[in-house]
Amino acid sequence: MTTLPTPLAQLADLARNLRWSWNHEATDLFRRLDPDLWEQTNHNPIALLEQLDEGKLRAAADDADYVAAVARAVGDLDAYLHDESWFDRTGMALGRPLVAYFSMEFGLHESLPIYSGGLGVLAGDHLKSASDLGVPLIAVGLRYQNGYFRQNLDQSGWQQDSDEDNTPEHLPLTPVAGPDGQPITVRVRLLDREAAICGWLVQVGRVKLYLLDTDLPENDEEDRRITSRLYGGEINMRIRQEIVLGIGGYRFLEAVGDTPVVYHMNEGHAAFLTLEHLTRTIERQQCTFAEAREIVRPSLVFTTHTPVAAGHDYFSPHLMETHFADYVAGLRLMMHELIGLGRHNPDDYREYFCMTIMALRLAARSNGVSKLHGKVSRGQWHDLWTGTPEQDVPIDHITNGVHLPSFVSPEMAGLYERHLGFRQGVAPSDPAAWAGIREVPDGELWVARQQQRARLLAFVHERIRRQDAQHGRTNVGDGFDPQALTIGFARRFATYKRATMLLRDLPRLERIVNNAKRPVQFIFAGKAHPRDDGGKALIQRISQLAHDAPFEHRLIFLEGYDIGVARLLVQGVDVWLNTPQRPYEASGTSGMKAAANGVLTCSTLDGWWVEAWDDAARDHEEIGWAIGHGEESDNTEHQAHIDAQALYELLEREIVPAFYERSIDGVPHGWTARMKRSIARIAPYFNTERMVREYTERFYLPGIQAARD
Numbered sequence: 024m025t026t027l028p029t030p031l032a033q034l035a036d037l038a039r040n041l042r043w044s045w046n047h048e049a050t051d052l053f054r055r056l057d058p059d060l061w062e063q064t065n066h067n068p069i070a071l072l073e074q075l076d077e078g079k080l081r082a083a084a085d086d087a088d089y090v091a092a093v094a095r096a097v098g099d100l101d102a103y104l105h106d107e108s109w110f111d112r113t114g115m116a117l118g119r120p121l122v123a124y125f126s127m128e129f130g131l132h133e134s135l136p137i138y139s140g141g142l143g144v145l146a147g148d149h150l151k152s153a154s155d156l157g158v159p160l161i162a163v164g165l166r167y168q169n170g171y172f173r174q175n176l177d178q179s180g181w182q183q184d185s186d187e188d189n190t191p192e193h194l195p196l197t198p199v200a201g202p203d204g205q206p207i208t209v210r211v212r213l214l215d216r217e218a219a220i221c222g223w224l225v226q227v228g229r230v231k232l233y234l235l236d237t238d239l240p241e242n243d244e245e246d247r248r249i250t251s252r253l254y255g256g257e258i259n260m261r262i263r264q265e266i267v268l269g270i271g272g273y274r275f276l277e278a279v280g281d282t283p284v285v286y287h288m289n290e291g292h293a294a295f296l297t298l299e300h301l302t303r304t305i306e307r308q309q310c311t312f313a314e315a316r317e318i319v320r321p322s323l324v325f326t327t328h329t330p331v332a333a334g335h336d337y338f339s340p341h342l343m344e345t346h347f348a349d350y351v352a353g354l355r356l357m358m359h360e361l362i363g364l365g366r367h368n369p370d371d372y373r374e375y376f377c378m379t380i381m382a383l384r385l386a387a388r389s390n391g392v393s394k395l396h397g398k399v400s401r402g403q404w405h406d407l408w409t410g411t412p413e414q415d416v417p418i419d420h421i422t423n424g425v426h427l428p429s430f431v432s433p434e435m436a437g438l439y440e441r442h443l444g445f446r447q448g449v450a451p452s453d454p455a456a457w458a459g460i461r462e463v464p465d466g467e468l469w470v471a472r473q474q475q476r477a478r479l480l481a482f483v484h485e486r487i488r489r490q491d492a493q494h495g496r497t498n499v500g501d502g503f504d505p506q507a508l509t510i511g512f513a514r515r516f517a518t519y520k521r522a523t524m525l526l527r528d529l530p531r532l533e534r535i536v537n538n539a540k541r542p543v544q545f546i547f548a549g550k551a552h553p554r555d556d557g558g559k560a561l562i563q564r565i566s567q568l569a570h571d572a573p574f575e576h577r578l579i580f581l582e583g584y585d586i587g588v589a590r591l592l593v594q595g596v597d598v599w600l601n602t603p604q605r606p607y608e609a610s611g612t613s614g615m616k617a618a619a620n621g622v623l624t625c626s627t628l629d630g631w632w633v634e635a636w637d638d639a640a641r642d643h644e645e646i647g648w649a650i651g652h653g654e655e656s657d658n659t660e661h662q663a664h665i666d667a668q669a670l671y672e673l674l675e676r677e678i679v680p681a682f683y684e685r686s687i688d689g690v691p692h693g694w695t696a697r698m699k700r701s702i703a704r705i706a707p708y709f710n711t712e713r714m715v716r717e718y719t720e721r722f723y724l725p726g727i728q729a730a731r732d
């Protein structure tokens with residue numbers, strides 16, 4: 024890193040704790056230094072400080088206001104790290120980590136691309152809220168040298184995938200070393216050899232995240248690539264990644280000395296940690312597998328995240344035998360008994376081994392991620408508990424949330440601060456604290472809405488210029504209208520999310536978008552998995568349509584979806600569109616981010632939305648729009664047709680009229696009233712502060728208590 028002038032030296036400290044990313048003042052300190060470079064580095068403060076022009080650094084060092092702002096931010100971080108926390112008041116704190124959270128992906132910020140979508144962002148938000156609440160949690164993931172992938176479209180709109188560059192020097196990664204200064208490494212056995220694993224520390228507020236890495240010179244070429252790409256390899260690669268995460272991660276925590284009491288598996292990917300936990304218990308207690316299983320049970324927490332079959336890892340018996348031939352002895356099991364842990368029917372020797380099944384069998388506490396998903400999961404895995412009535416299947420639910428300080432815009436944070444007294448937009452999960460939103464003058468809320476939309480459209484304008492230049496298209500100017508009703512759709516392009524529902528009747532869509540008095544514009548973004556040609560075809564269809572005359576300037580596909588683009592979209596649009604095929608969206612979280620910014624949701628009744636919707640309906644309050652009535656059908660084509668009709672009707676009869684229904688003061692009072700109801704009902708509940716408190720009170724603390732007894 025460039026040597027910083029003394030008055031600015033502490034900028035480097037700020038840059039190395041991700042807490043800056045959910046603090047508007049700290050973020051502004053970096054942006055102010057060089058707004059263009061800030062964009063070019065994709066909001067990476069370490070890269071920014073490294074590349075910053077000396078003159079600009081000196082100017083900042085001479086600017087008394089700037090230097091004072093740095094001191095304030097440092098003081099603020101210090102207070103954040105050391106103030107008494109919510110967890111301190113539980114009386115359970117021991118001054119050491121008690122919970123280890125394992126996840127294949129973490130979506131913390133766009134500048135650290137080790138995530139693919141909602142699952143990762145949820146994990147990132149979990150860490151941030153654990154930090155805010157002071158929950159003594161540490162986390163384990165993998166450092167992907169090439170990330171997931173960076174998205175570009177070619178001339179024809181077909182997705183091209185390129186590498187991210189996760190070089191540690193440009194990222195807030197610190198090598199994890201022992202007291203002797205030597206890097207800490209652990210080993211796992213893979214086939215006929217052992218692979219070494221080192222780790223990097225990412226500081227997320229008070230929470231430590233260790234990212235494991237096999238890219239070491241002492242490893243085989245093949246093993247060095249284990250941590251190269253998220254969800255990139257075929258099945259042989261996948262099982263090795265999961266061995267590194269689960270078994271390697273367990274050993275790494277032990278080597279570092281951060282031994283937790285409770286292990287939380289975020290999705291089945293991490294479930295091999297249970298085997299290591301059992302092996303170590305058997306070794307220590309000199310007991311049988313069955314005894315060890317009872318001992319470790321209370322310390323295991325498992326969260327399942329999807330009813331989609333492809334979302335669960337299945338390994339063939341052969342693959343399991345290859346990788347666990349030596350390992351199984353330590354468990355005091357026969358190979359078929361080990362594989363049986365992950366089978367619906369343990370005696371069916373042909374059945375594949377499923378990580379989710381093993382996790383469900385071994386963990387004392389398991390959950391789905393919304394009320395509906397809890398129920399769907401109990402049905403999905405019912406056969407693991409023969410004789411138990413479905414409603415008694417031990418899979419609970421804790422509904423997902425989002426980390427509000429990470430996603431609430433500066434405009435809305437300011438408004439919450441002025442009217443609700445929230446500090447820096449840090450909003451408590453107390454409904455009473457939010458009730459005051461109903462008293463905010465409509466005009467003020469509307470001004471914030473307009474500002475947010477303008478900021479998004481300025482970004483869209485810039486992106487269109489860049490995309491057009493890249494594709495050799497002559498830029499025909501930007502016809503997007505900062506005053507027009509703007510509707511967003513952005514998420515992974517998994518087919519069940521039905522991104523192209525809106526395009527089923529193009530003449531009808533054309534009439535909606537091109538109404539001269541009430542124009543409507545749509546912004547799409549999202550990545551398809553590199554091997555999902557179906558998802559890529561949907562992207563191509565949208566991107567091609569965006570260049571057809573009737574839809575030009577009314578529809579756009581933004582390339583390179585990431586957390587930064589997501590943040591702008593959920594803050595800037597007026598309506599957030601969500602069209603999953605029920606019941607495949609376990610929760611969904613992007614709509615929660617949007618709601619906290621006063622954006623109204625229009626969604627099928629799936630995942631989190633049906634929960635929010637039913638709750639509001641009980642009080643006869645309208646908080647957004649529901650597409651359909653929560654139908655589930657095996658005839659996907661027919662269902663998509665019906666849902667599309669319902670969506671068009673909503674747009675034509677309700678959404679567009681409500682947006683353009685203005686009073687003499689230019690404010691759509693019906694719309695702002697709906698915004699207030701939506702914020703008041705959704706924000707206090709659908710956030711990760713509430714969620715992490717639930718995990719702590721219902722899952723972590725009982726697990727810790729059980730371990731002590």
Ligand SMILES: *Cc1c(COP(=O)(O)O)cnc(C)c1O
Pocket residue numbers: 139140141142144513514515584585586589590610611612613614616
């Ligand atoms: C929030 C978020 C998601 C999740 O979107 P859903 O609509 O809940 O599927 C995916 N990707 C990114 C980058 C996000 O920020």
